[in-house]
Amino acid sequence: MSDRVLAATRSFMFAPANHPRRVEKVFELGADAVILDLEDAVAIAEKEMTRSKVVEAFKAADGRALHYVRVNGADTQYCQEDIKQTVGAWLDGIVLPKVESPEVLRQVDQWVKEVESAAGITTGSLDLLPIIETAAGVENAAAIATAGSRVKRLAFGGGDYTLDLDYLWSADEEVLQYARARLSHASRLGDLLPPVDTVVLQINDNERFIASAERGRKYGFGGKLCIHPNQVPLTNQVFTPSTDEIAHARAVVAAFEEAESQGSASIQLDGYFIDYPIVYKSQRILALADLLEAKQ
Numbered sequence: 001m002s003d004r005v006l007a008a009t010r011s012f013m014f015a016p017a018n019h020p021r022r023v024e025k026v027f028e029l030g031a032d033a034v035i036l037d038l039e040d041a042v043a044i045a046e047k048e049m050t051r052s053k054v055v056e057a058f059k060a061a062d063g064r065a066l067h068y069v070r071v072n073g074a075d076t077q078y079c080q081e082d083i084k085q086t087v088g089a090w091l092d093g094i095v096l097p098k099v100e101s102p103e104v105l106r107q108v109d110q111w112v113k114e115v116e117s118a119a120g121i122t123t124g125s126l127d128l129l130p131i132i133e134t135a136a137g138v139e140n141a142a143a144i145a146t147a148g149s150r151v152k153r154l155a156f157g158g159g160d161y162t163l164d165l166d167y168l169w170s171a172d173e174e175v176l177q178y179a180r181a182r183l184s185h186a187s188r189l190g191d192l193l194p195p196v197d198t199v200v201l202q203i204n205d206n207e208r209f210i211a212s213a214e215r216g217r218k219y220g221f222g223g224k225l226c227i228h229p230n231q232v233p234l235t236n237q238v239f240t241p242s243t244d245e246i247a248h249a250r251a252v253v254a255a256f257e258e259a260e261s262q263g264s265a266s267i268q269l270d271g272y273f274i275d276y277p278i279v280y281k282s283q284r285i286l287a288l289a290d291l292l293e294a295k296q
Contacts, residue, residue, distance in 0.1 A: 001066075001092055001127050006152055006193055008291040009033050009066060010223040010239040011232045014199075016041035017069070018050040023057045029232045032223070033066040038082050039073070039097050047078050051085040058090035068129065070095035074104045080111050087115040093127030098160065100136040102147035109149050124150050129196070133157030134164045138179045145190030155225060156183050158198030169201075171208050173215055184220035194222030203228035213238040241289045249282035249289075 013031035197216030
């Protein structure tokens with residue numbers, strides 16, 4: 001999968017793979033990516049029989065959203081078989097929970113390669129999205145991001161993270177600041193795409209969700225994990241450059257190009273000091289806006 005496609009992927013919507021009605025509806029929500037879940041949302045007694053339902057659902061779905069499956073953790077008895085039975089031409093990527101080390105990624109990457117080869121899929125073409133959701137994962141985020149695997153971006157899981165540390169996850173999300181910063185730094189060190197932010201568990205609190213998404217964006221995240229239909233359009237809104245942002249970015253680039261042509265590399269525009277870093281940031285905003293417009 002190309003970096004351009006992933007860079008334009010903002011909303012990742014979960015659905016339990018063993019709930020037919022929710023699976024059917026999830027493809028109609030406008031999410032950039034659909035994640036059919038084999039892990040937390042599926043009872044142990046149903047995990048094995050649910051694998052075939054993942055394949056059936058993705059085969060029947062249209063191509064508007066990317067297709068991901070969240071497998072069980074690499075340290076469980078289910079993970080390798082989850083991969084074997086769900087990978088095929090219908091799949092775009094695998095979400096791997098509770099990643100804590102590069103060694104885990106290498107092991108899972110090898111399992112995926114074996115299945116890709118057996119299925120006639122180009123080796124390395126499937127995305128692997130690790131969720132960092134424990135203290136160990138956060139502390140090892142840089143090593144995970146620079147492991148040289150097929151991973152193109154990281155995801156953050158606030159629920160298991162706050163459980164692991166026995167944190168109180170309040171509306172201000174103060175306890176998530178350190179982890180968000182670690183993941184954004186790690187992503188930069190690994191030259192990865194902006195990471196994907198955590199879910200919000202309060203499914204009927206849109207104000208809290210928007211505030212959470214905006215915090216993630218401030219920390220350099222490029223999208224968000226969603227667990228309720230209402231969260232999809234809110235995610236797409238927050239992680240899409242606004243009309244004002246685009247207009248300002250265009251003005252910055254145009255004014256700087258004119259000044260640069262006259263030998264100046266620093267100017268003022270509407271009370272802002274503009275030099276190369278500000279211009280590069282504006283160019284990044286415009287590039288993302290172009291990607292999203294082309295996707296539409």
